[in-house]
Amino acid sequence: MGLIKRLFGRISESPTNPTPPKTASRGDKKGVVRPKKTLDVADLYEGPLTEGATSVDGSSASGALAEKLRQAYFWIINTAVISPFYDIEYDDGPGQAITIGDQKSAFRLPTGQSYSSFILLPLLNLILRRRCLLVGGPGRGKTASALLMGVLAGYSLKDVKRAIQHGQPQMTIADLLGNPLPSSLMGAASMDEVKISWRKWLGMRVKIIDEYNRIPTRTQSALLTVMADNYAEIYDQIYECPEGAWYLTANDDAGGGTYQVIEALRDRIDIVVKALHFNSRFLKELLIRIESEIRPEEVVPAEIVFSEAEINRAHKEILQVGIPEAVLKRIEFFAGQFEFCEPAAEQFEYKTKDTVKLSGIDFAQIDACETGKDKIKDLGLQTRNGLSVRALMTVLAFAKALAWFRGHEEVGFDDLRQIMPFVLHDKFVQNPDAPFFETAGCGVYRSDKIGWIRRLFDLACSEYDRLGRDGDDVVAAMDAEFRLEGLSEADVRARLAKIERQIGEWAKGRKLYGHMYDDLLKLKYLHQRYTNYLTWLRSSQS
Numbered sequence: 284m285g286l287i288k289r290l291f292g293r294i295s296e297s298p299t300n301p302t303p304p305k306t307a308s309r310g311d312k313k314g315v316v317r318p319k320k321t322l323d324v325a326d327l328y329e330g331p332l333t334e335g336a337t338s339v340d341g342s343s344a345s346g347a348l349a350e351k352l353r354q355a356y357f358w359i360i361n362t363a364v365i366s367p368f369y370d371i372e373y374d375d376g377p378g379q380a381i382t383i384g385d386q387k388s389a390f391r392l393p394t395g396q397s398y399s400s401f402i403l404l405p406l407l408n409l410i411l412r413r414r415c416l417l418v419g420g421p422g423r424g425k426t427a428s429a430l431l432m433g434v435l436a437g438y439s440l441k442d443v444k445r446a447i448q449h450g451q452p453q454m455t456i457a458d459l460l461g462n463p464l465p466s467s468l469m470g471a472a473s474m475d476e477v478k479i480s481w482r483k484w485l486g487m488r489v490k491i492i493d494e495y496n497r498i499p500t501r502t503q504s505a506l507l508t509v510m511a512d513n514y515a516e517i518y519d520q521i522y523e524c525p526e527g528a529w530y531l532t533a534n535d536d537a538g539g540g541t542y543q544v545i546e547a548l549r550d551r552i553d554i555v556v557k558a559l560h561f562n563s564r565f566l567k568e569l570l571i572r573i574e575s576e577i578r579p580e581e582v583v584p585a586e587i588v589f590s591e592a593e594i595n596r597a598h599k600e601i602l603q604v605g606i607p608e609a610v611l612k613r614i615e616f617f618a619g620q621f622e623f624c625e626p627a628a629e630q631f632e633y634k635t636k637d638t639v640k641l642s643g644i645d646f647a648q649i650d651a652c653e654t655g656k657d658k659i660k661d662l663g664l665q666t667r668n669g670l671s672v673r674a675l676m677t678v679l680a681f682a683k684a685l686a687w688f689r690g691h692e693e694v695g696f697d698d699l700r701q702i703m704p705f706v707l708h709d710k711f712v713q714n715p716d717a718p719f720f721e722t723a724g725c726g727v728y729r730s731d732k733i734g735w736i737r738r739l740f741d742l743a744c745s746e747y748d749r750l751g752r753d754g755d756d757v758v759a760a761m762d763a764e765f766r767l768e769g770l771s772e773a774d775v776r777a778r779l780a781k782i783e784r785q786i787g788e789w790a791k792g793r794k795l796y797g798h799m800y801d802d803l804l805k806l807k808y809l810h811q812r813y814t815n816y817l818t819w820l821r822s823s824q825s
Contacts, residue, residue, distance in 0.1 A: 294584050299353040300690045348597040349687055352406055355435055355587040356688075360402050363431060363579035364424055365565045369397040370733075371701045373689075387724075396689075404556045404705055405432055405530065407684040409489070409589075410597045413677070414510060414529040414551055416495075416709070419558030421534060426493055427580065428558070429530035433489040434583045436528070437590055443491070446484035450497035452541045456505045459498075460485065460515045461522075474519040481522045485515055488527035488591060495531040495548075497541040507548045553677045555708035557733070597687075604683040605693040609753060614678065614699065616752060616798055617743040620662040621711075622669025623800035626652035631807075634800065636668050647716065656794050658718045660746075662739055663797040665719050667712040674710040681706055704736035711736065757785055758802045765809055767816045775817045782810045 360366060372378075373395035381390045401417075401424075408415040409432050417425040426447070433443030448459060460482055467478035484490060490509075492498075498506065509515050510529060515522040531552065571577070589597070626649050627638040639649050646667050658664055681702045686694045715729050728735035747753075761782065770778075786806055789799065 294354060294358050294586060299350060299357060346690065348593060348600060349690055351587060351589070351593075352410065352597065352688060353690075355589075356398070356403055356406055358584060358587055359406075359431060359579075360399055363583075364402060364428060365561065365568055366399045366401050366424070366559065367562050367565065368399045368401065368559050369393065370400050371398040371403060371685075373397050373697055373701075400705060401428065401556055401558055403685075403688070404554055404681075405429070406435075407681060407688060408432075408530070408554060409436060409528045410594055410601065411553075411680055411684050412488075412526045412528050412594070412598065413553040413680070414531070416552045416555045417530060417532045417558055418535060418555060423558035423560070425532040425558050426491070429489075429491045429493075429532065430580050431583070432528065432530060433487075433491065434580055435588055436489045436594065437588055438487065438489065440580055442487075443489070446487055446489075447491045447493055448484060450492060450494040450541075452497060452499060454498050454502050456502050456517065459502055459505055460509075460517055463518055477518045477520060479517050479520045479522070481515065485509065485522055485524050488525055488594070490527055490529050492529070492531045494533060496533045496535075496544050500542055500545060503542070503545050503548050507545070507551065510548070510551045549709055550671070550673070552709055554681060554705050556705060601680075601684045601687045604687050604691070606679065606683070607693055610694055610696055610699055612752065612756070612759070613696070613744055613747060614675070615801075616747045617740055618670050618675055619798040619801040620739075620743055621666050621797060623663055623795075623797040624649065625795060632804065636666075640668070646714070650714070650716070656796065659722060661796060662742055662746075665714055665717045665735075665739065667714045668710075670707070670710060674707060678703055678706050700737065700740055703740055704733040707736050708732055758805050761785075761809055762805065765812070767812070770816065772817065772820050775813050775820065779810060779813050779817070782806050782813075 372391060372393040374393050375395035378394050379392040381392070382388070383390045405415055405417070405428055417428060419425055429447075430440070430443055433446070434440055438446075448454075461479050464478045464480055467476065492506070495503075495506070505515070509524060513524045513526065515524065572579075622635050622637070624636045624639055625634055627634050627636065636646075639646055650664070653661075653664065678699075682694045682699050685698045685702050686692075689698070691698075711732075713729070713732070713735070720726055720729055725738075728738060761778075764778075786803065789803070
């Protein structure tokens with residue numbers, strides 16, 4: 284039994300990524316950034332009780348923390364949490380896809396090092412200090428995964444367990460945040476003199492809210508303040524919380540439960556991770572744990588525990604990861620597909636889905652007014668909302684984190700494609716009545732939001748390539764040449780005319796899609812800046 288426990292609590296000495304590329308090379312015309320060298324580390328794929336995990340490389344200060352996080356990932360995936368799923372897929376060469384079953388399901392065998400989202404994304408969330416929602420049925424390991432994150436952050440298992448906030452219908456704000464001291468409350472002449480006994484979990488760098496959708500609405504509002512602004516408030520007393528990672532759990536991802544989750548609270552969730560089913564082929568591993576009385580969270584190796592300073596340093600390293608212009612432009616093009624709603628308003632700026640939402644009019648009523656466009660091609664018809672600034676910033680942050688985890692200095696196209704569905708899972712409100720879902724093979728996307736968002740991104744990228752936006756982007760060119768200092772009146776007039784000609788060219792077409800809407804508004808912005816400068820020139824010369 285002692286040997287089994289030692290095997291559970293150890294890591295091997297094989298580096299997870301012995302030759303990480305220092306720079307990323309440009310891939311095909313889609314801007315895919317791939318590793319220069321194929322990874323082939325057999326140790327990473329060994330089973331739970333073998334030497335298949337990893338250890339700190341330590342070869343360079345800049346890569347040691349990323350290696351340590353990879354080491355933590357492989358210890359968890361091979362030893363602690365049985366999650367034999369590799370749904371974040373990478374290829375180092377041509378991948379294999381085998382068609383199986385009556386529904387012609389694609390069974391893919393990736394040729395590069397791939398990962399389980401259920402393990403990897405909570406780890407990235409720990410370093411980024413964001414808010415992660417773990418969803419899935421009871422007994423799928425959601426709380427166990429969150430517990431491990433707390434232990435990896437340097438807390439004792441006892442402290443992490445005691446700090447878990449268990450959602451239940453009777454939870455009050457005092458239950459969540461703390462209570463005023465009775466002696467202080469009786470003797471206080473004003474609210475400023477009231478002393479609060481704050482709950483200890485507020486000061487932790489890992490915060491776990493179990494079954495958050497069972498918390499009453501009023502208490503959810505107090506939770507929102509802590510999550511969004513990092514402070515708690517009772518009786519005009521403020522408790523400043525440290526930056527930390529949040530882990531919330533729920534048994535479904537529809538926002539239901541004992542209480543409907545308020546929209547603002549759902550909007551603060553950065554990434555959604557699904558806990559997949561238990562694969563019965565790993566039942567023997569459960570038997571070993573029962574017979575050995577092993578609980579992985581009690582035997583976490585010290586080598587993979589992160590100090591607060593290490594998390595802070597890793598966070599700064601992630602922020603230094605670059606995003607190539609070619610990748611950034613694809614994010615721009617994708618994000619521009621969804622906010623535009625032509626029948627929503629008369630003034631051009633207000634032709635958005637947000638205008639429809641604020642009006643209270645049924646979206647289907649407005650949607651029926653869309654005419655003249657290809658309703659399959661128009662990706663914007665598949666959603667009832669656009670993307671917020673917060674959602675886009677979160678996409679960029681997690682894409683950087685994923686590239687950093689893989690040992691790359693730049694975000695690649697595949698990093699973006701893999702991370703985006705998990706970040707946007709709760710951000711997009713699907714329009715299930717869109718004609719797209721009636722086309723052959725697309726009905727499954729009504730329930731498979733991960734696959735749907737990835738499909739949306741692929742379709743947007745195909746349109747991007749069809750339009751040749753990498754080599755022919757007139758708006759980007761005008762934006763690049765934009766400057767005001769030193770321009771003569773003739774120069775300004777020439778640029779204004781150039782913008783007006785381009786808008787006139789687009790006006791000849793009969794169809795207006797989302798990305799064109801953003802392009803037109805950008806040109807209007809440039810036009811206004813030049814117009815204002817022209818006015819200033821005239822006044823300064825008079």
